[in-house]
Amino acid sequence: AQSVAQPEDQVNVAEGNPLTVKCTYSVSGNPYLFWYVQYPNRGLQFLLKYITGDNLVKGSYGFEAEFNKSQTSFHLKKPSALVSDSALYFCAVRDDGSGNTPLVFGKGTRLSVIA
Amino acid sequence: GAGVSQTPSNKVTEKGKYVELRCDPISGHTALYWYRQSLGQGPEFLIYFQGTGAADDSGLPNDRFFAVRPEGSVSTLKIQRTERGDSAVYLCASSPMTSGALGEQFFGPGTRLTVL
Numbered sequence: 001a002q003s004v005a006q007p008e009d010q011v012n013v014a015e016g017n018p019l020t021v022k023c024t025y026s027v028s029g030n031p032y033l034f035w036y037v038q039y040p041n042r043g044l045q046f047l048l049k050y051i052t053g054d055n056l057v058k059g060s061y062g063f064e065a066e067f068n069k070s071q072t073s074f075h076l077k078k079p080s081a082l083v084s085d086s087a088l089y090f091c092a093v094r095d096d097g098s099g100n101t102p103l104v105f106g107k108g109t110r111l112s113v114i115a
Numbered sequence: 116g117a118g119v120s121q122t123p124s125n126k127v128t129e130k131g132k133y134v135e136l137r138c139d140p141i142s143g144h145t146a147l148y149w150y151r152q153s154l155g156q157g158p159e160f161l162i163y164f165q166g167t168g169a170a171d172d173s174g175l176p177n178d179r180f181f182a183v184r185p186e187g188s189v190s191t192l193k194i195q196r197t198e199r200g201d202s203a204v205y206l207c208a209s210s211p212m213t214s215g216a217l218g219e220q221f222f223g224p225g226t227r228l229t230v231l
Contacts (some may be wrong), residue, residue: 103220
């Protein structure tokens with residue numbers, strides 16, 4: 001069975017500082033990994049995904065994530081945080097089975113960027 | 116273009132009542148998913164359609180929950196004899212067939228269901 005862990009319920013960072021939101025996963029096959037962001041009263045928005053290839057994936061709004069197979073991690077990063085980055089972030093995984101299989105999500109991490 | 120839309124945005128009902136939640140996916144997307152997000156949790160899978168048929172309904176919690184997608188586009192999630200524990204945000208997502216397992220899912224804004 002697939003699972004995702006986001007060990008931090010809340011991450012606080014000062015504006016302009018780098019941010020990291022942690023995610024670890026467990027799948028039986030090769031992982032397909034995703035990050036989504038959720039703003040208040042809005043749907044989940046796709047940020048980036050790792051399928052194969054370079055371990056460092058670049059996505060929307062200056063975010064990037066690093067896939068680490070040995071540590072089964074896919075941490076979300078941004079070099080310089082903005083107040084507007086404050087939101088709820090979800091890591092998700094599916095394995096490399098065929099078809100449009102559902103995503104398994106973590107519990108989410110609330111990011112608060114302080115001016 | 117238009118994204119995934121869900122109606123109503125909010126639904127308040129009384130325990131024991133029947134509710135229907137509607138999802139309009141992005142035009143041309145053949146895969147449609149329903150998730151449920153409880154307070155402080157990530158979305159949890161309920162059911163997934165490929166075209167008109169339910170490809171996987173293993174996430175439906177019990178037989179009070181049912182979903183249809185009769186023409187392969189709009190989907191309706193139906194909950195009978197609602198219970199207070201059904202209160203959550205119900206999310207719908209769609210994905211194009213060509214993306215397969217590689218593609219992201221596009222989410223709607225959700226329907227917040229409150230059962231009093």
